[in-house]
Amino acid sequence: MPSLQVITLGCSKNTVDTEHLLAQVQGSYELVPEGEDCPVDVLLVNTCGFIGDAKEQSIQVILGAAARKKTGQVGRLLVFGCLSERYASELPGLIPEVDGWFGARDLAPLVKVLGCKPDRSLEYRRVRTDGHRPYAFLKISEGCDRRCSYCAIPFIRGAHRSVPMEVLVKEAEALAATGVRELVIIAQDTTFYGLDLYKKRCLAELLRRLSAVEGIQWLRIHYSYPADFPEDVLDEMAANPKVCRYMDIPLQHVSDVVLEKMHRGVDGAWTRELIRRMRERVPGVALRTTLIVGHPGEGAKEFKELMDFVEEARFQRMGAFTYSEEEGTYDAAHFPDSVRPAVKKQRLNRLMELQRGISLAYNQSRIGSEVRVLVDDVADGTLVCRSEFESPEVDGEILVPYTAEAFDGAAPESLVGHFLNVRITAADEYDLTAQVI
Numbered sequence: 001m002p003s004l005q006v007i008t009l010g011c012s013k014n015t016v017d018t019e020h021l022l023a024q025v026q027g028s029y030e031l032v033p034e035g036e037d038c039p040v041d042v043l044l045v046n047t048c049g050f051i052g053d054a055k056e057q058s059i060q061v062i063l064g065a066a067a068r069k070k071t072g073q074v075g076r077l078l079v080f081g082c083l084s085e086r087y088a089s090e091l092p093g094l095i096p097e098v099d100g101w102f103g104a105r106d107l108a109p110l111v112k113v114l115g116c117k118p119d120r121s122l123e124y125r126r127v128r129t130d131g132h133r134p135y136a137f138l139k140i141s142e143g144c145d146r147r148c149s150y151c152a153i154p155f156i157r158g159a160h161r162s163v164p165m166e167v168l169v170k171e172a173e174a175l176a177a178t179g180v181r182e183l184v185i186i187a188q189d190t191t192f193y194g195l196d197l198y199k200k201r202c203l204a205e206l207l208r209r210l211s212a213v214e215g216i217q218w219l220r221i222h223y224s225y226p227a228d229f230p231e232d233v234l235d236e237m238a239a240n241p242k243v244c245r246y247m248d249i250p251l252q253h254v255s256d257v258v259l260e261k262m263h264r265g266v267d268g269a270w271t272r273e274l275i276r277r278m279r280e281r282v283p284g285v286a287l288r289t290t291l292i293v294g295h296p297g298e299g300a301k302e303f304k305e306l307m308d309f310v311e312e313a314r315f316q317r318m319g320a321f322t323y324s325e326e327e328g329t330y331d332a333a334h335f336p337d338s339v340r341p342a343v344k345k346q347r348l349n350r351l352m353e354l355q356r357g358i359s360l361a362y363n364q365s366r367i368g369s370e371v372r373v374l375v376d377d378v379a380d381g382t383l384v385c386r387s388e389f390e391s392p393e394v395d396g397e398i399l400v401p402y403t404a405e406a407f408d409g410a411a412p413e414s415l416v417g418h419f420l421n422v423r424i425t426a427a428d429e430y431d432l433t434a435q436v437i
Helices: 012-028 052-070 082-086 108-113 153-157 165-177 203-211 232-239 256-262 268-281 300-313 330-334 341-365
Strands: 003-008 030-032 040-047 074-081 135-139 182-186 218-221 243-248 286-293 317-322 370-379 382-386 398-401 419-427 432-436
Touching: 003 012, 012 040, 012 108, 012 135, 012 182, 040 052, 040 082, 052 074, 052 082, 074 082, 074 108, 082 153, 135 165, 165 203, 182 203, 203 218, 203 232, 232 243, 232 268, 256 268, 268 286, 268 300, 286 300, 286 341, 300 341, 317 341, 341 419, 370 398, 382 419, 398 419
Parallel strands: 003 030, 003 040, 040 074, 135 182, 182 218, 218 243, 243 286, 286 317, 398 432
Antiparallel strands: 370 382, 370 419, 382 398, 419 432
16 A cells, blocks of 8 residues: 655644545555654645745645655655645746645545546545544634735635535544544634525534534633624533633734725724624633734834734733735735834734733633643643633643552543543743642
């Protein structure tokens, strides 16, 4: 049986794509885990093409794979994903060592080139590439109908397409059978779910159906767009104990001037009111957002408004990045990148310094509280855990020292995937420490 290895770059959505692809071909190949340094018959690179740094990383990985091919360590080299979708006409001439380029919207052509027949009956199946972690990302739709001025996703991934509920429920059941206890709901925009298939927003209904899957204990929502937010989701979050009181909602900015240029479909007043309603209707909810600094139109006044907003809103979690002009977007065609790189960097540093203080105060306010945590891993004699208020891979962790006495002699590895009740004993700006109760 020939060997096959996949290198997956970019976001969790790409990871899901890789796992679906492997489910289609696993019977025909010996699957070599990513990171294992050995000769392979076929090497696939799943690329990211969203922003400059990600594109550069993808190119460097492809060039490294091409070098391995020249030395005989790789037989066939195939590339798919966002980068090759975005630059389908340019890349083949630049890197001729690649034997085939495939896009991001449809994996069937790649499955066929690998000598397999695409099987719709396997569309809910995945080959997990993450070991035995007790959480998994569930991609509920593909593409995006939004037209944010800075974003290249719509012309890379295409129009919004929801995955039918019955397929997602089967996928959740299959994941639960492998030990998954938490599903992180992802899409380009999770709030749009269902509009194309069911002619209405159906995220709340999907949450109800997924919460009925045996073995699944937590459902966590990511990537929710603020415009036309479906507030029945808040009702479900407040009433359903399996839906984590956690919301990832990328706001990007708060200045009316900048939001209008971004084509976000909301203004600052709407944004503030939405946050107020979320916290009112779901008491204790942890809010995570991402922000962009240095977008065209952001002057000193607009940046100060953003800083004041972050101080006022006090997000429990926040990420930020500097604006970069992407070819093909509305911004690239209409707005010059007017903020100097040094100013962008300075603004980013100021914003993140402000957030570090807010995060530290939030974490320290939790000292002495009792929470339920999921054990993700074991490292250096410590159980690495999270509560419903920490999302995997982007937020901090709750570290619980392991002692045989505290767990009746159970091996620490056997506790992965289990829930514990703990008391928070210490905190820094990112992680917390706790003791089992």
